[in-house]
Amino acid sequence: MRHGLRPVLAAGLLTCAAGGLLAGAAGARAQTFSGVGAAPVLTLPSPERAAVAAPVAPPPPAAGAADPVVAERGPTLRRLPSIAAPMRLWGENGRLTFAFYATEAEARAGGRFQVGYMAAVSILPDTARLTLSVNGAALGSGAIDGSRGLRSLAFDLPAGTLSRGFNRIDIAVAQRHRVDCAVPATYELWTQIDPETTGLLAVTDGPQAPADLAAIGGGPDGAVPVRLLQTGGKLSPRAVERALAALQAAVLLGAFRQPAAEFAPSVEAGDGLALAVGRVSELAASLDLAPLGPVTGPRLALLPRGAERRPVLVVTGPEEADVTAALGQLEEIARADRPGTPQGRRALADAGGRPVSGGETLTFADLGIPDAHVAARTHRIAFDLALPHDFMPADYDKLILDLDAAYPAGLAPGAQIVVAINGANAASTPLGRPGGEAMTRRAVVLPLRLLRPGQNRIAIRAELPRGDDRACPDDAAAPTERLFLAATSRLTLPPLARIGRQPELAETVADAFPYATAGRRPTLVVPNPDRDTMAAAATLAARLGLAAGRVLPFAFAAGRAGITGPTVVVSPAPALDGTVLAAAGLDPRAVFDAWAGRDAVPARESGPALRRRVLRTDGLAACSALAHPAPDAVAEAATRPGARPSAPVLTDAAALLAQGVTGPAPDDLITLVTAPTAAGLREAMACLVHPRVWARPAGRLAALSSVDGGVAVEAAAEPRYVATLAPAPGNLRRVAAGWLSLHAGLFGLAGLLLAGGLAGSTHLLVRNLGRRPE
Numbered sequence: 001m002r003h004g005l006r007p008v009l010a011a012g013l014l015t016c017a018a019g020g021l022l023a024g025a026a027g028a029r030a031q032t033f034s035g036v037g038a039a040p041v042l043t044l045p046s047p048e049r050a051a052v053a054a055p056v057a058p059p060p061p062a063a064g065a066a067d068p069v070v071a072e073r074g075p076t077l078r079r080l081p082s083i084a085a086p087m088r089l090w091g092e093n094g095r096l097t098f099a100f101y102a103t104e105a106e107a108r109a110g111g112r113f114q115v116g117y118m119a120a121v122s123i124l125p126d127t128a129r130l131t132l133s134v135n136g137a138a139l140g141s142g143a144i145d146g147s148r149g150l151r152s153l154a155f156d157l158p159a160g161t162l163s164r165g166f167n168r169i170d171i172a173v174a175q176r177h178r179v180d181c182a183v184p185a186t187y188e189l190w191t192q193i194d195p196e197t198t199g200l201l202a203v204t205d206g207p208q209a210p211a212d213l214a215a216i217g218g219g220p221d222g223a224v225p226v227r228l229l230q231t232g233g234k235l236s237p238r239a240v241e242r243a244l245a246a247l248q249a250a251v252l253l254g255a256f257r258q259p260a261a262e263f264a265p266s267v268e269a270g271d272g273l274a275l276a277v278g279r280v281s282e283l284a285a286s287l288d289l290a291p292l293g294p295v296t297g298p299r300l301a302l303l304p305r306g307a308e309r310r311p312v313l314v315v316t317g318p319e320e321a322d323v324t325a326a327l328g329q330l331e332e333i334a335r336a337d338r339p340g341t342p343q344g345r346r347a348l349a350d351a352g353g354r355p356v357s358g359g360e361t362l363t364f365a366d367l368g369i370p371d372a373h374v375a376a377r378t379h380r381i382a383f384d385l386a387l388p389h390d391f392m393p394a395d396y397d398k399l400i401l402d403l404d405a406a407y408p409a410g411l412a413p414g415a416q417i418v419v420a421i422n423g424a425n426a427a428s429t430p431l432g433r434p435g436g437e438a439m440t441r442r443a444v445v446l447p448l449r450l451l452r453p454g455q456n457r458i459a460i461r462a463e464l465p466r467g468d469d470r471a472c473p474d475d476a477a478a479p480t481e482r483l484f485l486a487a488t489s490r491l492t493l494p495p496l497a498r499i500g501r502q503p504e505l506a507e508t509v510a511d512a513f514p515y516a517t518a519g520r521r522p523t524l525v526v527p528n529p530d531r532d533t534m535a536a537a538a539t540l541a542a543r544l545g546l547a548a549g550r551v552l553p554f555a556f557a558a559g560r561a562g563i564t565g566p567t568v569v570v571s572p573a574p575a576l577d578g579t580v581l582a583a584a585g586l587d588p589r590a591v592f593d594a595w596a597g598r599d600a601v602p603a604r605e606s607g608p609a610l611r612r613r614v615l616r617t618d619g620l621a622a623c624s625a626l627a628h629p630a631p632d633a634v635a636e637a638a639t640r641p642g643a644r645p646s647a648p649v650l651t652d653a654a655a656l657l658a659q660g661v662t663g664p665a666p667d668d669l670i671t672l673v674t675a676p677t678a679a680g681l682r683e684a685m686a687c688l689v690h691p692r693v694w695a696r697p698a699g700r701l702a703a704l705s706s707v708d709g710g711v712a713v714e715a716a717a718e719p720r721y722v723a724t725l726a727p728a729p730g731n732l733r734r735v736a737a738g739w740l741s742l743h744a745g746l747f748g749l750a751g752l753l754l755a756g757g758l759a760g761s762t763h764l765l766v767r768n769l770g771r772r773p774e
Contacts, residue, residue, distance in 0.1 A: 075111060078215070079199040080169065082222035082258040083351065084384065084455060084691040087193045088618035091186045091461075092376035095172040096193060097368070099255070099348035101214035101340070102162040106204050110159040113139070115171060116197025117153070118615050119146030122188045124178045130191065133170040134161055135343045144175060144191055150615070152197055165340030166214070168347040171198075176376070181472040183414075183465045186378045192615050196220040206305045210313060210333055213254040213302070216273045221621035223260040223686060225272030226250065227310070228538065230263045231282045239278070240534075240556040244524070246277045246315050246327055247538060248545030248552065253334040255348060257546065257691045258622070261538035263531065267309045274312040279323060283316055292316075298325035300333075331551055352691075353386030353455040358496030365487040374462065375479035377469065382459040389453045389511035390724040392497035394738030399446040399493060401460075404486035406438040407431050411482065412465040420459045421450040431464070431483070448494075449741075454510030455695040458491070497734035500722035502669055503585065503659035505713075506698035509547060514722075515566050516548035518667035522566040524554040528575035532678035536685040537570040540673060543689045544568075566667040572678045584658035584672035585700050591674075594650040598676035623687035623709035626654045654706035655684030657697050666722045 080098045089096065113132060128144035132155045139161070142153040171193060177185045199217075207215040218224045228243045235243075243263075250273065251259050260272070266286060267274035276283050280295050292301055295316060303312040315326045338345060346368070349355070354367060364370075367383045401419060415431040426446045431437070464482040500507060500514070507513040515522040526537050545552050554568075563569075563583050569576075573595055578588035614624050650656075655675040662668045673688075675681035684704050687693055696702070699715035725731060740750070 075201040075203050077114065077197070077199045077201055078204075078217040079195060079220075079222070081218065081255070082195070082691050084353075084457075084695065085382070086618055086692070087195060089173045089191045089193070091189055091378045091380050092176055093172070093174050093379060094191070095170055097347055098169040098171075099166045099340075099344055099351055100162075100169045100200070101166050101212070101255075102164060102200070103204065103207055103212050103215045104164045105208075106200065106202050106215070107162040107164045108159060109202065109204070110157045110161060111200055111202030111204075112154045113157050113169075114152055114154045114198060114201050116150065116194035117144070117191055118150050118194060119144050119175070119191040120189055121146045122178055122180075122185075123175045123191070128175040128191075129173070131170075131172045131174075133168075133172065135163075135168050135341045136170075144173060146191075150194060150197075152194075154201065157200070157202075163339075163341050163344070166338055166344035166348045167341055168343035174376075177472075179472070181377065181469045183377045183463050183469070186376075192618060194615060195222050196611075196621075206311055207302060208304055210253070210300055210302045210330065213250060213273070213313065214338075216254055216256075216311060217271055218256075218258070219260075219271040221686075222690070223258045223272075223622060224254065224256040225270065226256070226259055226261045226542070227267060227272065227274045228261060228263045229267060229274060229276040229278075229283070229286060229312075230265050231278055231286050235263070237556045237558065241554060242323065242327065243275070243277050244538060244541045244554050244556070245551050246275055246313075246330060247542050249327070249330045249334045250275055250313055251542045251546050252549070252551070253330070255338075255351070256542075257351065258689055259539055259542040259546075260535075260686055260689075261542055262535040263538070267312050269306075269308055270310050272310060274310050275315075276312055277315045277323065277327070279320065280316050280318055283314070287312065287314075289314070289316070298322045298329060300326045300329045335550075350384065353384035355386045356493055357388055358391075358493055358498075361490050361492045363488055363490045364485075367491075369487060371487045372483070372485040373481050374464065374483040374485065375481050377464055377466075377482070379462040379464070379483060379485070380459065381485075382457055385451075385456045385458065387451060387453055387456060387510075388496070388498060389507040389513045390498045390500045391451065391453045392499055392501070392735060392738045393449050393451050393453075394497065395447055395449050395741045396497055396734050396737035397448055397494035399448055399451070399491070401427075401444040401446060402490050402492065403429070403439055403442040403444060404488045405442065406484045407436055407464070407482060408480075409434060409436040410466055410480075411436075412467050412469070415464050416462075417444070418461045418463065419444055419446060420461070421446060422452065422456055424450055426450055431462075448496075452695075452698060453504075453506045495730060495734065497738045498725050498731055499735050500666070500724045501716070501719040502661050502666075502722055503700040503716050504698070504719060505657055505659050505671070505700070505702055506695075508544075508659065508671055509694055509697055512544040512548035512552060514667045514669055515544060515552055515568065516550065517724075518566040519665075520565045520667060521553050521555050522568065523557055523561070525557045525561045525563075525567060525569045525571075527559060527561075527569070527571045527580075528678070529558045530678050532682040533571060533575075536673070536678075536681045539685045539689055540568070540570055543694065547694075563662055563670055564668075565663075565665070567662070567670045569670060569672045569674075570681070571672075571674055572681050573674045573676060576672075576674060580670075580672065581658075581674075583660050583662055583670050585660040586656070586658050586672070590650065591656070594653075595676040598680075620687065620690050620692060620709065622690050623693065625683055626687055626704070626706045626709055650703065652705055652707045653703040654680060655688070655704045657688075657702040657704070659700050661720060 080100060083098060085096055115130060115132060123144055123146045125143055125145050129141045130144050130153060131141040132139045140155045145151055173191045175189050175191060177189060207213060216224060226247060228247060247261055276287055280289060283289060291303055292299060295318060298317045301314045303314060305311045315323060315330055317323045317326050338348060369381055411431055416428050418428045419426050427444050429442060429444050462483055524537060524541055526533055541554055569580055573591055581588040581591060610624060613619060614621050655673060658672045660670050662670050675684050687709060688704060696711035699713040701714040703712045
């Protein structure tokens, strides 16, 4: 059946997947294997339902769960945290890595780990396997079946498999095509991990102490909701500032890379965390504090999950000074070292990319990539690097990838290793010797200009065709090794040019520059503090604090406020005046004209249709609510490797991020986040803070598209340069070389002037030498 059937199956297989997904989404089957504000107080309206919520499909029941009553007393699913890597594993192999926190009770009791997935029907189920590893040790594997829609595998976690703290979880796949064994057919292979139904199944009461805050579970879309308790009907600017500080500390402590904050008058049940900050007398009216006992001083405590409430982190005391002291305790815990295994702590540290500063040499082993004996037709590895916020991307030097590898005789013409940086092909090296080759330190030169401040993804793809790939070998035949890629292969970074540029959104999302280093206190301005806008502003403040690695001391200003010093403005466009838009480098008339008539959020796709599209296109639930429905074939084609999203225009933008220089000081900078409506602003912020989206804004302007959820950027024509390091000759030379590489015309003119000067001086010298006729 595997030979010669491709023409017959080509159309039918995709149709089966579409129908199978709808059937599988209803219930997947589980298999088990071993400044000064204008308004002094804020009055937020009564809570409203979120404008757009990702549809929630219940997790598949644990094996043996017979009815809803039993299921309620049984294991609950705690999902994996959001990561920056795509959840779709393309080709014949792939791996995803997560830093997962386990409490002492969870580590001691064990449980099961469930992986929800959907796969292409072109995968041969006889040989395709999904493997789960914990802290580097394989726990088990199961067959991948792409013919029945959404499926799940469950792996037993014996007691002691997890350790208290952070653990490394790896999900790896190995898959091959049913009927076509050529290299191009490998791009038809994919397994989509479903974040909604993937996580730890365990009987647990959740975290019991603030130090275990990272064990808080996220929602179906991966976000961790953080509900800021609003006591009474009014919030003073001081109360908002205190709540923002506590929110940032909680996000840092919990390592919540996709926070979703909101102000609300009650804690209620649900996913995520509630945060209560204030004096005991203020909180007592909205929250039962009896479990805390007498509170006579600063008190930091976590009230565990109850039947009618989510976990509540309480920061309180009898007086304001006590609340401030309790908040200091929370920040101190957030700065402490995290418990966990060495592999888990390394995975946590690398969640935003391996931090580098220039001049390092990293081997594949350092990056967690072992020796690979490759028998597949394609092989993929990828890793992330986190560059400094003041890195200057320009061609003043080269990034060198030295490959230690070997390949045997028999590879067909076209065999090669291709390196991509941030989705753009950077270089390749052929594997073209007919008799094979052993490569030692084969240098592949990569351009620095493709890198950016903050997180960067470097992907290495080996294409290994053979002449006999036209016919699939028998299943019983032993696979032939096509490539050996050694873990001693290494990446060498040159010394980097370090200088700040403004406006440059990439530096702000990388390290909250200049707000984290400003000499003055940064200001968060919300001209119209309604509930949706305040949720967006708090979420942005939390994500900037996580980028900075510390709590940013935001001052809060409501209403119209002066734009001085380091300022962040969050507002729907109708609430802004032209001076703010102009300060951020936007044309007020163009913005208002483009968004005219968009005073309400249009009806969005929801329910099974949205869930189906998110899984089939490797979409993000938080961002897919922004996008209008698109045909599956078109949307899926846009997610293939190498596909580039079209640049959105202003009329298609769900939100704008703009940055402008407002004064001569290095921290005189305004960052504006705006959208057509307050509800749309909250939706767009939920998308923006996802780890896959957060690193994309750059330049002076970034538009979050409402068509495909992508980010289009516009660079500043002539940014100003801000010193971030003490003057050093080497760095100054690299900065000058980088500046000249970015201004090729001036570099050419300077070269011509130097050549002209040399020619003139040579002429003057030569004409005065030798004998002269008399």
